[in-house]
Amino acid sequence: MHSLIPVPAEFTPGNALFVLNHHARILIEPAASEVLRIGNFLANALRPATGLALPVADATNADARGNILLALSDDRALGDEGYALEITTDAVTLRAPRAAGLFYGVQTLRQLLPPAIESQTQQNEIWRIPTGVVRDAPRYTWRGAMLDVARHFFKTADVKRFIDLLARYKMNRLHLHLSDDQGWRIEIKGWDKLTAIGGSTGVDGKNGGYFTQDEYRDLVAYAAEQYITVVPEIDTPGHTNAALASYAELNCDGVARALYTGIEVGFSSLCLDKEITYKFLDDVIRELAALTPGAYIHIGGDEAHATDPDAYKKFVERVEKIVPAHGKRMMGWEEIAQAKISPQSVAQIWRGEHSARAVEQGARVVLSPASKTYLDMQYNETSPLGLHWAGYVEVRDAYDWDPATWQGVGAENILGVEAPLWSETLLTLREIEYMALPRLTAIAEIGWSPQTQRDWNSYRERAAAHGARWDVMGLNYYRSPQIDWQ
Ligand code: TNX
Numbered sequence: 133m134h135s136l137i138p139v140p141a142e143f144t145p146g147n148a149l150f151v152l153n154h155h156a157r158i159l160i161e162p163a164a165s166e167v168l169r170i171g172n173f174l175a176n177a178l179r180p181a182t183g184l185a186l187p188v189a190d191a192t193n194a195d196a197r198g199n200i201l202l203a204l205s206d207d208r209a210l211g212d213e214g215y216a217l218e219i220t221t222d223a224v225t226l227r228a229p230r231a232a233g234l235f236y237g238v239q240t241l242r243q244l245l246p247p248a249i250e251s252q253t254q255q256n257e258i259w260r261i262p263t264g265v266v267r268d269a270p271r272y273t274w275r276g277a278m279l280d281v282a283r284h285f286f287k288t289a290d291v292k293r294f295i296d297l298l299a300r301y302k303m304n305r306l307h308l309h310l311s312d313d314q315g316w317r318i319e320i321k322g323w324d325k326l327t328a329i330g331g332s333t334g335v336d337g338k339n340g341g342y343f344t345q346d347e348y349r350d351l352v353a354y355a356a357e358q359y360i361t362v363v364p365e366i367d368t369p370g371h372t373n374a375a376l377a378s379y380a381e382l383n384c385d386g387v388a389r390a391l392y393t394g395i396e397v398g399f400s401s402l403c404l405d406k407e408i409t410y411k412f413l414d415d416v417i418r419e420l421a422a423l424t425p426g427a428y429i430h431i432g433g434d435e436a437h438a439t440d441p442d443a444y445k446k447f448v449e450r451v452e453k454i455v456p457a458h459g460k461r462m463m464g465w466e467e468i469a470q471a472k473i474s475p476q477s478v479a480q481i482w483r484g485e486h487s488a489r490a491v492e493q494g495a496r497v498v499l500s501p502a503s504k505t506y507l508d509m510q511y512n513e514t515s516p517l518g519l520h521w522a523g524y525v526e527v528r529d530a531y532d533w534d535p536a537t538w539q540g541v542g543a544e545n546i547l548g549v550e551a552p553l554w555s556e557t558l559l560t561l562r563e564i565e566y567m568a569l570p571r572l573t574a575i576a577e578i579g580w581s582p583q584t585q586r587d588w589n590s591y592r593e594r595a596a597a598h599g600a601r602w603d604v605m606g607l608n609y610y611r612s613p614q615i616d617w618q
Contacts, residue, residue: 133145134243134262134264135243135593135594135597135598136240136243136244136594137243137301137573137576137577137591137595137598138301138302138577138579138580138581138583139577139581139586139590139591139594140240140266140267140581140585140598141263141267141268141269141581141582141585142265142267142268143265143266144264144265144266145261145263145264146219146262146263146264146265146290147263147430148220148262148263148304149220149221149260149262149263150219150220150221150222150223150224150260150261150262150263151258151260151261152178152184152200152245152253152259152260152261152361153184153198153259153260154184154185155198156184156185156186156198156199156200157186157187157189157194157198157199157200158175158186158188158189158199158200158202159189159190159191159194159196159199159201159202159462160188160189160190160191160198160201160202160203161190161191161192161201161202161203161204162204163190163191163192163556165441166231167202167203167204167231167234168188169357170202170231170234170235170238171183171188171202172188172202172240172477173235173238173357173570174186174202174238174242175187175188177238177242178228178242178245178249178606180251180252180254181248181249181250181251181252181253181254181257181428182214182249182253182254182255182257182259182552183254184244184259188458191203196222196223196225197222197223198222198223199224200223200224200225200226200241200365201223201224201225201226202223202226202234202237202238203226203227204227204228204229204230204231204453204480205227205228205229206229207227207229207523208229208266210228210229210233210507211233211269211270212229212230212232212233213230213232213233213236213269213270213273213302213304213359214228214229214233214236214267214268214270215227215228215233215234215236215237215240215266215268215269216228216265216266216267216268217237217240217241217265217266217268218220218264218265219244219261219262219263219264219265220263220268220320221263223443224261226238226239226241231359232304232359233269233300233612235299235358235359235595236268236302236359237266237268238395239264239299239300239301239302239496240268240296241261242279242300243601244261244262244330245259245260245261245262246259246260247597247600247601247603247604248604250601250604250605251604255336256556263375264369266427267486268528270302270579270580271579271580271581271582271583272535272546272547272548272549272579273547273548274304274305274498274547274548274549274550274579274581275302275303275305275370275548275549275550275576275579276303276304276305276306276307276363276498276548276549276550276551276554276579277294277298277303277305277306277307277507277550277551277552277553277568277575278306278307278308278309278365278500278550278551278552279291279294279306279307279308279309279553279555279564279579280309280312280508280552280553280554280555280556281308281309281310281315281317281343281555282309282310282311282312282314282315282317282334282367282374282555283312283314283315283334283335283395283554283555283556283558284315284338284339284555284556284558284559285315285331285334285339285340285341285342286316286339286555286561287295287341288343288347288350288351288563289439290561291306292354292566293349293561294306294561294564294568295351295354295355296358296359296510297565297568297569297572297600297607298358298572299358299359299360300580301572301573301576301580302339302573302576302580303360303361303576303579304360304361304399305337305360305361305363305548305550306355306361306362306363306364306469307362307363307365307430307550307552308363308364309365309367309552309554310343310363310364310365311330311365311366311367311371311372311374311375311432312367312371312372312373312374313371313372313373313374313392313396313397313399313400314333314334314373314374314391314392314394315330315331315334315340315342315374316329316330316331316342316343316374316375317341317342317343318342318343318348318364318366318420319342319343319344319345319348320415320416320419321345321419322415323378323379323412323415323416325378325379326374326375326378326379327342327355328378329374329377329378329391330374330375330377330378330391331374332391332536333391333393334393335393335394335395335556336393338559341557343405345419345423347425352423352424352425356425359395361425361426362424363424363428363429363430363463364420364423364429364430365429365430365431365432365463366413366416366417366420366429366430366431366432367431367432367433367434368402368413368431368432368433368445368447368451369401369402369433369436369439369447370397370398370400370401370406370432370434370435370436370437370439371400371432371434371435372392372400372401372402373389373392373396373399373400374392375402375412376388376389376400376402377389377390377391377392379412380404381406381408381453382402382403382408382409382492383403384403384405386405391499395556396547397435397437398435398436398437398438399437399599400490401436401438401439402447403441403514404439404440404443404444404447405443408597410450410454412487413451413454414454414457414459416433417429417451417454417458417460418457419457421455421459421460422458424460427460427461428460428462428463428478429446429455429458429460429461429463430460430462430463430464430480431451431455431463431464431468432464432465432561433448433461433464433467433468434464434466434467434482434529435467439481439558441470444467444470444471445470445471445472445473447471448464448468448470448471448473449471449472450506452473452474452477456476461476461477461478461587462477462478463472463477463478463479463480463498464477464478464479464480465479465480465482465484466479466480466481466482466483466484466486466487466490466497467486467489468486469486469489469490469492469493469495470486470489472493473490473493473495474493474494474495474615475493475494475495475496476495477495477525478495478496478497478498478547479495479496479498480496480497480498480500480550481498481499481500481501481538481541482500482501482502482506482552483502484501484538484539484540484549487538487539487540488539488540488541490545491540491541491542491545494549495545496546497541497546497547498546498548498549498550499535499538499541499543499546499549499550500549500550500551500552501525501533501538502521502522503522503531503564504525504530504533505530505549505550505551505552505575506522506525506551506552506553506554506560507551507552507553507567507568507571507572508552508553508555508556508557508567509522509523509524509525510525510612511524511525511526511527511612512524512526512611515610516559517557517563517567518538518557518567519554519556519557519564525571526612526614527570527571527595527610527612527614527615528588528614529591530551530571530574530575531571531578531588531591532575533578534578534583535548535549535578536583544607548579549575549578549579550575551568551571551572552573553567553568562608565607565608565609566608566609566610567610568606568609569607569609569610569612569613570595570598570599570615571610573595573598574591574595578592592614592615592616593616595615596615596616596617596618597618599611599615599617600618
């Protein structure tokens with residue numbers, strides 16, 4: 133049986149093999165723009181380990197035998213992200229109505245090859261792919277992960293490796309937590325002290341830094357090439373010490389705060405009575421919107437314990453007008469549902485206290501329950517990294533739940549799922565990998581696969597097979613005792 137993660141909606145295994153040999157070509161139809169790009173992406177993915185030439189060529193008048201065909205089809209039932217993959221002893225045929233579907237089919241195909249395919253050096257292997265038919269499309273449109281670059285900053289090279297990981301598992305949203313008490317991480321023209329001062333440090337004084345707008349644009353484009361939309365978050369009105377340290381005028385008392393390198397939450401607030409606060413947010417949101425091809429700007433809204441509750445609601449209602457003025461929709465942590473919010477807005481559930489209030493108002497939700505999806509929770513009491521305020525999150529805790537049963541929310545209100553990785557305790561890419569794997573892959577499967585196809589015992593086995601792949605890729609992961617690693 134296959135070890136695909138996420139498990140496909142439909143898979144009919146055959147009982148033979150297709151062999152990728154030195155005659156193989158990647159045929160594309162039409163031989164233009166996006167399909168050509170995906171053809172090249174696949175060729176680049178397969179060339180290092182196979183050492184095969186794998187030329188990418190126009191499928192018109194070509195014989196499919198021995199080759200991999202990537203083609204746009206009019207199989208609309210597969211939707212914007214679905215694909216159909218057929219592997220016979222003769223040929224590999226991948227068809228999808230949209231390019232995104234082809235990209236996801238390519239990820240499936242890579243996983244059907246042996247783990248050695250992940251090597252960056254040529255391997256002495258016969259490249260067999262089991263025959264069968266896959267028909268696959270996602271359960272949810274929002275399949276996300278969040279990276280907190282505010283507590284500790286991660287440079288674009290590291291964020292790109294995280295993006296690569298999301299793409300492997302058919303995730304399509306990268307939420308970047310770009311500001312918090314400890315750091316402001318995105319250049320805003322005309323507010324240069326945000327990064328010069330607010331971006332200068334991080335938790336324990338480590339990993340300061342920020343993205344220039346050019347670096348950020350490059351990240352957004354890199355993610356888009358793998359069909360991932362970057363969702364920027366500027367946390368407001370709390371979690372704002374870095375901004376309050378950069379500009380005295382954002383404080384009610386007009387006195388700049390000291391930079392903060394601890395990990396407490398809930399002590400900072402923008403001054404909600406001052407017009408300069410809204411001028412500031414208008415400038416920030418305008419610039420973020422210009423950098424963002426996606427529909428949503430995340431305005432945070434969590435843990436505003438230092439903000440008056442009535443002022444908080446008015447604030448959210450006012451910010452909710454600023455976001456659409458710049459052509460975007462508002463997303464916020466679930467606390468925003470205490471205010472009057474528009475059905476266009478999205479509430480991100482992390483505790484569950486405000487789920488019902490959000491959907492009553494017609495807003496949709498993204499589910500990020502901390503006790504299941506928080507990648508920064510320790511796996512167990514001996515985990516060297518992470519926190520445990522929401523409990524320990526072993527792999528089964530992350531995997532074995534169904535969003536459709538979430539309290540106070542109907543299936544129709546759920547836009548999808550997202551796994552946040554907060555970085556108070558994380559300094560390096562290797563540490564990110566350790567916390568993400570094998571839980572990020574569990575959330576990816578929850579986001580993509582039909583509940584009827586999901587099963588913990590099956591996931592355990594498939595995750596073990598991916599461990600072999602992660603070894604070849606040089607990825608760091610948690611060797612959970614719940615999984616029989618190979
Ligand atoms: C709670 S989750 C927070 C973050 C912390 C995280 C640590 C949320 C919306 N707020 O500020 O980083 O816990 O797990």
